[in-house]
Amino acid sequence: MIPAKRLAVSGERIRATYDLALPEEDARDRARSIAVEQTIEFPADLIADDDDIRRHVLGRVESVEGLGPVHSRAVLSYAAETTGSELPQLLNVLFGNCSLLPGVRLVGLDLPPAVLHSFRGPRFGLAGLRRLLHAPRRPLLASALKPMGLAAGDLASIAAEMVRGGVDLIKDDHGLANQPFAPWEMRVQACAAAVRTANEATGRHALYLPSLNGPADEVFERARLARDAGAGGLLVLPGLTGFDGMRCLAEDDAIGLPIMGHPSFLGAFVTSPDAGIEHGLLFGTIYRLAGADITVFPGYGGRFSFSREACASIADACRAPLGHIAPIYPAPGGGMTVGRAPELMEFYGPDTALLVGGDLHRGDVADNAQLMRAAVERAATP
Amino acid sequence: MIPAKRLAVSGERIRATYDLALPEEDARDRARSIAVEQTIEFPADLIADDDDIRRHVLGRVESVEGLGPVHSRAVLSYAAETTGSELPQLLNVLFGNCSLLPGVRLVGLDLPPAVLHSFRGPRFGLAGLRRLLHAPRRPLLASALKPMGLAAGDLASIAAEMVRGGVDLIKDDHGLANQPFAPWEMRVQACAAAVRTANEATGRHALYLPSLNGPADEVFERARLARDAGAGGLLVLPGLTGFDGMRCLAEDDAIGLPIMGHPSFLGAFVTSPDAGIEHGLLFGTIYRLAGADITVFPGYGGRFSFSREACASIADACRAPLGHIAPIYPAPGGGMTVGRAPELMEFYGPDTALLVGGDLHRGDVADNAQLMRAAVERAATP
Numbered sequence: 029m030i031p032a033k034r035l036a037v038s039g040e041r042i043r044a045t046y047d048l049a050l051p052e053e054d055a056r057d058r059a060r061s062i063a064v065e066q067t068i069e070f071p072a073d074l075i076a077d078d079d080d081i082r083r084h085v086l087g088r089v090e091s092v093e094g095l096g097p098v099h100s101r102a103v104l105s106y107a108a109e110t111t112g113s114e115l116p117q118l119l120n121v122l123f124g125n126c127s128l129l130p131g132v133r134l135v136g137l138d139l140p141p142a143v144l145h146s147f148r149g150p151r152f153g154l155a156g157l158r159r160l161l162h163a164p165r166r167p168l169l170a171s172a173l174k175p176m177g178l179a180a181g182d183l184a185s186i187a188a189e190m191v192r193g194g195v196d197l198i199k200d201d202h203g204l205a206n207q208p209f210a211p212w213e214m215r216v217q218a219c220a221a222a223v224r225t226a227n228e229a230t231g232r233h234a235l236y237l238p239s240l241n242g243p244a245d246e247v248f249e250r251a252r253l254a255r256d257a258g259a260g261g262l263l264v265l266p267g268l269t270g271f272d273g274m275r276c277l278a279e280d281d282a283i284g285l286p287i288m289g290h291p292s293f294l295g296a297f298v299t300s301p302d303a304g305i306e307h308g309l310l311f312g313t314i315y316r317l318a319g320a321d322i323t324v325f326p327g328y329g330g331r332f333s334f335s336r337e338a339c340a341s342i343a344d345a346c347r348a349p350l351g352h353i354a355p356i357y358p359a360p361g362g363g364m365t366v367g368r369a370p371e372l373m374e375f376y377g378p379d380t381a382l383l384v385g386g387d388l389h390r391g392d393v394a395d396n397a398q399l400m401r402a403a404v405e406r407a408a409t410p
Numbered sequence: 411m412i413p414a415k416r417l418a419v420s421g422e423r424i425r426a427t428y429d430l431a432l433p434e435e436d437a438r439d440r441a442r443s444i445a446v447e448q449t450i451e452f453p454a455d456l457i458a459d460d461d462d463i464r465r466h467v468l469g470r471v472e473s474v475e476g477l478g479p480v481h482s483r484a485v486l487s488y489a490a491e492t493t494g495s496e497l498p499q500l501l502n503v504l505f506g507n508c509s510l511l512p513g514v515r516l517v518g519l520d521l522p523p524a525v526l527h528s529f530r531g532p533r534f535g536l537a538g539l540r541r542l543l544h545a546p547r548r549p550l551l552a553s554a555l556k557p558m559g560l561a562a563g564d565l566a567s568i569a570a571e572m573v574r575g576g577v578d579l580i581k582d583d584h585g586l587a588n589q590p591f592a593p594w595e596m597r598v599q600a601c602a603a604a605v606r607t608a609n610e611a612t613g614r615h616a617l618y619l620p621s622l623n624g625p626a627d628e629v630f631e632r633a634r635l636a637r638d639a640g641a642g643g644l645l646v647l648p649g650l651t652g653f654d655g656m657r658c659l660a661e662d663d664a665i666g667l668p669i670m671g672h673p674s675f676l677g678a679f680v681t682s683p684d685a686g687i688e689h690g691l692l693f694g695t696i697y698r699l700a701g702a703d704i705t706v707f708p709g710y711g712g713r714f715s716f717s718r719e720a721c722a723s724i725a726d727a728c729r730a731p732l733g734h735i736a737p738i739y740p741a742p743g744g745g746m747t748v749g750r751a752p753e754l755m756e757f758y759g760p761d762t763a764l765l766v767g768g769d770l771h772r773g774d775v776a777d778n779a780q781l782m783r784a785a786v787e788r789a790a791t792p
Contacts, residue, residue, distance in 0.1 A: 033559055033560070033561075035559060035591060036590070061713065065713070066585070067557075067558055067585065068556065068557035068558050068559065068585075069554075069556055069557065069558075069583055069584075069585060069767065069768070070556045070557035070583075070767075070768050070771065071768045071769075071771065071772065074768075074771055074772070075557070080559065081557055081558075081559035081560070084559075085557070085558055085559035085591070109589055109590055109591070110558065110585070110589065111587075111589075112587040112588035112589040112590070112594075113588070114587055114588055114623075114624060114625055115625070116587070116623050116624065116625070116626075116647070116650040116651065117585070117587035117588070117589075117623055117624075119650055119675060120584070120585060120587070120623060120647065120650060120674055120675065121585070123675060124584065124585065124647070124649075124650075124674035124675050125584070125674055125677075125744075126677070127649075127674070127675055127676065127677030127678055127681075128673060128676075128677035128680075128681070128708050128714050128716075128744070129677065129681075129714060129715065130681050130715045131681075132677075172451075174450065174451055174452045175449075175450035175451065175452035175457070175463055175467070176449055176450050176451075176463075176467050176492065177415055177417060177450065177462065177463035177466075177467035178415070178463070179415075201451055201452075202451075202502070202506065202507070203448070203449065203450075203451060203492070203499070203502060203503070203506065205493075205494040205496055205498070205499035205502070206494035206495070206496055206499070207491055207492065207493075207494040207499075208418070208491055208494070209417060209467070209491070212494075241496075241498050241499055241502060242496060242498065242499075243496055243497070243498070243654055243657075243658065244498075244626075244652055244654040244655040244657070244658045245630070245658040245662075248627070265498070265502065265506070267506075267509075268498040268501055268502060268506075268652060268653070268654065269498065269652055269654075270626055270650060270651055270652035270655060271650070272625055272626040272650065272651075273626040273652060273655070275625075275626070276625065276626045276627040280627075291510060292502055292506035292507055292509070293501060293502065293505060293506050293509055294509065294510075295507075295508070295509030295510035295511065295514075295685070296509055296678045296679045296682070296685045296686035296687070297678045298510075299509075299510070299511075299512050299513075299682070299684075299685045300678070300681070300682035300684070300685050302681075302682070303677070303678045303681045303682050303685075304678035305678070326510050331443065331447070332510050332511060333511065333512045334510075362507075362510070385451065385452075386451070386452050386453045386456075387453075389452065389453065389456055390453065390456070
């Protein structure tokens with residue numbers, strides 16, 4: 029037996045809901061093993077019943093409910109203190125080791141104030157970005173600089189066209205890193221300057237968001253270089269940079285830029301219904317905790333296969349109450365077209381950033397962007 | 411049409427193999443869309459046939475083969491330059507956006523010299539760790555300090571017992587972060603000191619590996635603090651810290667410690683056969699590129715459900731030729747027991763770190779560790 033412990037705990041608990049691909053009886057066992065796995069990872073029988081490690085630190089199975097022959101739902105709770113008030117460990121408690129168990133999907137999360145207050149959340153959120161962009165009501169319009177292989181100057185020219193056409197958020201394509209075709213710093217300088225010049229010429233307020241998909245030990249330095257070059261925001265890939273890397277970029281007052289989070293490398297979390305994390309919880313709630321102001325995801329009906337329900341879940345999670353954490357913009361992309369703008373605005377509503385990529389390049393970029401901009405402005409007119 | 415380009419490319423190409431949950435005919439279309447998605451993410455018909463963006467930057471479908479009614483295998487190649495010689499972008503090219511497509515699993519990887527030479531790989535590897543541990547031939551023995559909730563001093567006492575019992579690698583449990591029960595710095599100081607004292611008393615060479623599952627903007631500082639405190643290695647969770655965070659820790663000469671990589675949060679990549687990344691490629695090859703000297707994974711027959719085949723694939727990928735990148739230790743854990751040591755040594759061979767956690771605590775830790783140590787020593791005796 030381990031030495032008996034009395035621990036100071038707040039009593040505040042995280043509630044996490046898991047779907048288990050098991051019948052109810054097996055799900056009860058699985059839920060108990062998740063409670064161990066996510067916290068003490070230690071034989072529970074070696075801890076005395078009245079020990080506070082067993083009473084408070086060990087996860088608690090709150091309920092298990094059978095929903096079908098091989099589908100159950102379990103609610104577990106964890107002491108707020110298990111997270112150490114840090115995001116990586118919060119994610120570790122929620123889905124660290126149990127991600128490695130078969131048929132476990134994290135589908136719900138309720139955080140107590142003690143945990144929510146560990147995080148600042150998005151610096152701008154819906155309202156802050158509307159102020160930056162002088163866009164009090166309408167949906168936002170976003171696009172990406174591409175294709176990889178163009179030189180920095182060519183990408184900068186496209187950025188200027190996008191400003192003229194009325195694109196609000198002009199991001200690097202998420203695959204633009206530090207390739208020799210358009211090295212990172214040269215590209216960021218050129219595109220930031222082009223957007224500034226085009227903003228001045230047109231009276232617009234477009235933001236350029238360079239991709240920060242770089243080495244972990246250069247990410248913060250690149251963010252500062254981007255800011256100094258005049259970038260208006262940052263594109264972050266938390267699947268590669270880490271959710272906590274994104275949070276640190278968002279919370280860093282010396283950077284102070286809006287963050288657009290991209291879903292690259294995270295697909296395995298959502299493509300199987302029996303594993304991973306529910307779409308809205310991952311791309312909405314967790315992105316907000318990690319400081320994203322905008323969350324890019326593959327919209328239904330595009331090149332990817334997210335369902336309407338998955339997209340609605342993400343959009344809802346972007347705007348649902350989450351303590352003091354600001355609501356953010358869902359940004360459906362991945363094959364959105366100019367012609368679909370009215371339908372998409374109807375589905376997602378005005379607090380949305382519509383991300384149109386390749387389709388803007390069929391013909392004249394500025395002309396196409398103007399069509400999109402007119403469509404999003406109409407969508408906001410009562 | 412985009413402006414025509416002539417680009418300087420080496421001709422060296424990455425070959426990536428994907429399993430697609432599709433019949434061969436549909437797989438051909440899917441492979442072509444992956445080629446676009448992972449590189450230019452742009453309508454290919456808007457790029458002229460003789461443009462170098464189309465000829466070199468756009469991914470290339472090398473082959474597609476039907477393997478079953480809804481199972482095909484596609485080999486794609488990508489120009490080395492698409493990675494910009496950086497790990498996050500290499501992972502982005504291999505599996506960034508296509509992770510979001512249904513039924514796509516990355517199962518094979520062949521890197522050309524130009525890409526391999528971007529990475530230093532593990533600082534120690536098999537041979538280096540054997541030197542540090544004075545263990546020229548036998549399997550290594552690893553264990554974890556737990557459970558969460560114990561005070562720093564209690565964890566340090568367990569660490570000392572483990573040294574006395576002959577454990578080589580004494581890591582923090584992966585859930586030990588910066589909880590109030592045993593705050594990070596206090597714990598690391600106490601455990602490092604206990605291991606040093608016990609090493610001196612016993613003549614052993616055990617290493618203590620604190621967990622670096624902390625905030626992204628403190629990870630490097632914590633690594634230096636750990637080193638200064640006398641830690642002999644670092645436990646890194648690349649699913650939370652990022653693969654490139656792990657690489658930077660491994661390659662940082664001012665830190666210079668062996669890295670044990672843990673699989674937390676990465677389960678969704680491997681639990682579905684139709685999504686994610688093949689076990690050995692993820693936990694073997696990619697961990698090596700990202701600098702891990704030891705890769706922890708759930709061994710077959712334990713609390714998790716990895717198959718014998720999956721475990722063999724990881725072990726093979728740890729030791730397979732990979733240019734100048736050193737071979738590393740597979741560390742099967744997650745429910746390994748003292749009694750199974752002979753079977754596990756037979757299966758994994760001597761270049762293995764056997765990770766025994768909770769089972770060491772059934773009875774006396776030092777006595778149990780001695781049994782394990784004797785078993786791994788016997789396994790190395792011809």
